[in-house]
């Protein structure tokens with residue numbers, strides 16, 4: 001049987017037809033319909049399903065189910081997003097039911113970070129481990145928790161908001177409204193924001209030169225590149241952010257006694273620049289022997305962790 005998985009991100013929607021071994025038979029990436037009126041969202045998803053089926057020559061009978069991943073807080077049993085700050089028009093829609101009715105295929109809705117964790121635990125970095133947390137480092141910081149080989153959702157699906165644990169009492173304002181969240185200090189957008197402020201004060205820096213003297217051109221990606229070249233301004237910003245990230249990772253290791261923490265998402269592309277300092281902070285701050293007996297690794301699935309994890313969810317639910 002095959003699964004259709006649709007990972008709806010803040011800017012891009014990735015979808016795929018995936019078999020039970022994790023092979024994607026067909027994949028699409030397109031801009032997210034973030035401005036569509038809510039009434040049209042279910043039709044939009046159903047159309048995408050039809051397109052995937054037509055382009056890969058599938059019949060309804062080939063499908064085990066559909067999973068839609070959303071970037072927000074999801075009530076998974078009701079199949080809807082309760083809070084989706086980047087996709088307000090997708091909030092509150094009983095999407096699982098509406099898509100099931102339109103396609104005739106059982107549909108599940110899940111929090112995107114949970115799907116990334118499922119994907120990495122299935123055929124990625126955390127394969128073969130029973131206890132892992134996968135951090136998705138991007139515009140925000142998401143996290144999905146796998147305990148005893150199963151996705152841990154909490155009472156109704158809201159578990160895993162590790163990006164919103166407070167790490168600095170009066171820290172920068174977070175997108176969630178709180179101050180000093182891990183996400184406000186260690187996400188790619190936090191790195192960009194801090195670096196923009198720092199570079200303006202350091203016009204002699206390589207960072208400012210690489211950005212062509214343009215504040216908005218400073219992204220997390222550029223900060224890590226400049227840091228690699230030894231630029232002091234970029235290094236200071238990057239070091240601070242990854243130290244906070246390490247504090248978050250050490251915290252989950254203390255709480256859950258994990259086999260592995262996976263660092264995934266766009267900022268994980270900085271590789272050892274993120275991985276090495278996070279490992280050092282874990283050694284320093286997490287309790288022994290918890291720290292020594294948990295591994296911290298980069299994700300293996302890149303930007304496809306969520307879409308592949310959605311297929312895993314379908315295969316698990318359907319069997």
Ligand SMILES: [Zn+2]
Pocket residue numbers: 163164174175176177178181183184
């Ligand atoms: Zn927050």
